[in-house]
Amino acid sequence: MIIKVLGPGCANCHSLERVTREAVDALELEATIVKVEDYPTIVGYGVMATPALVVDEQVVVSGRVPTAAQVRELLAAAAG
Amino acid sequence: MxxxxxxxxxxxxxxxxxxxxxxxxxxxxxxxxxxxxxxxxxxxxxxxxxxxxxxxxxxxxxxxxxxxxxxxxxxxxxxxxxxMSIERTRALLGGRREGVGNVMAAGLGVVTPFCSCSAVPAFIGFVAAGVPIGVTLSFLIASPLVNEVAIGLLFGLFGWQVTAVYVAAGLTVAVVAGWLLGRLGVQRWVEPFVFETTLGGQVVDSTAGLTFDQRIQMGVEEVGTILRRIWPYLLVGIGVGAVIHGWVPTDFFTTYAGPGNAFGVLVAVGIGVPLYSNAAGIMPMVEALYAKGLPMGTLLAFMMSVVALSLPELILLRRVLRPPLLAAFVGTVATGIVAVGYLFNLILAT
Structure with missing residues (x-):
């Protein structure tokens, strides 16, 4: 599973990355977390409000930092 | 937790x-x-x-x-x-012409949940979807200028008339400034990569499909996030307001920036543009200065210049706008705010 955290390095982007790492550890997933910071690529995903979370090239969250529980649900659903 | x-x-x-x-x-x-x-x-x-x-x-x-x-x-x-969401706003603005587009963009700038930290991706996203530059700028001006914290505090401290005046003035500045900048043919001063960016196929609406519980949760979290971010500004603002309230003689400000001084608004905006704070930090000062006899137009212009133009936002916008356009952006918005200040001093004085 490839997880991308989209955002130019703002405070919210860091929180999203932290919450995501926690969720990956809690679910013991085999996942690579990539940070995407350049604007053309971010907008290329159709994202206009950062931070955003992309799981296997699907945008699952944009414009807010979800709670740890929500990220766990999203990742569990994506992992099948 | x-x-x-x-x-x-x-x-x-x-x-x-x-x-x-x-x-x-x-x-x-x-x-x-x-x-x-x-x-x-x-x-x-x-x-x-x-x-x-x-x-x-x-x-x-x-x-x-x-x-x-x-x-x-x-x-x-x-x-x-x-x-509401930024995605829905873009869909509403896509293909609009200038004029109507500027008015809609300013209105949507007030009601769309938007953080100026997303100014760059929003700018690129709007332009890529065919929203004219001037219309996009109307949105980006209105969003911080007419903000919810300022509306709420003005309403709580001064009542609905001043609040209505502020909202109307802010919207007018955003519409006119965006429209004028669009008329200048500013495409050549936008960084070329903006026009080369194509949108991905799967646009996710950032707030669609939330349950009511999740919206309530977002409200609670947002209160915490904003208070954590602004409390130093708030305390400094209230501290300065308190000192003005207790120690500055009433005729001090009225002599230098009162209704009799023709340059009052210019001075207020000149101080306000480089000052970086937010509506919550400015409002206690505005309250104390108003009690000391400063005219409301001057104070509204001061507050607007602080919240609408800030160095961090300009640094972000520099990623997509070339210096001439950035300068025109600051100049147009500041001029609009000065005009608003004089106009309201004139109206409210009679």
């Missing part, structure tokens, strides 16, 4: 928490003035008319009042705005 995760899980529990929160808020707001009168004058036996007492009273009373107003306003507005 965040606050939102501590909210009760059952629907009845949430309803009870919401009702209890509302009751607590109303009670605190109601006893605030009475409580500090009691503590300072009766319990501590301070002289009510002494300068130090007045300053301390202003600080304590205003801190509690403004924090309570902020908590209420941010919560309600976040929940309401969670029914």
């Amino acid at each position: 965040s606050i939102a995760e501590r909210l009760p899980a059952s629907r009845r529990g949430q309803g009870a928490a919401l009702a209890a929160g509302t009751a607590l808020w109303a009670t605190a707001y109601w006893v605030n003035g009475w409580l500090w009168d009691l503590v300072l004058y009766d319990v501590l036996g301070l002289e009510p008319d002494a300068r130090l007492t007045e300053t301390v009273h202003f600080f304590l009373y205003d801190t509690v009042k403004i924090v309570l107003l902020l908590v209420g306003i941010i919560f309600v507005i976040t929940v309401l705005r969670s029914y």
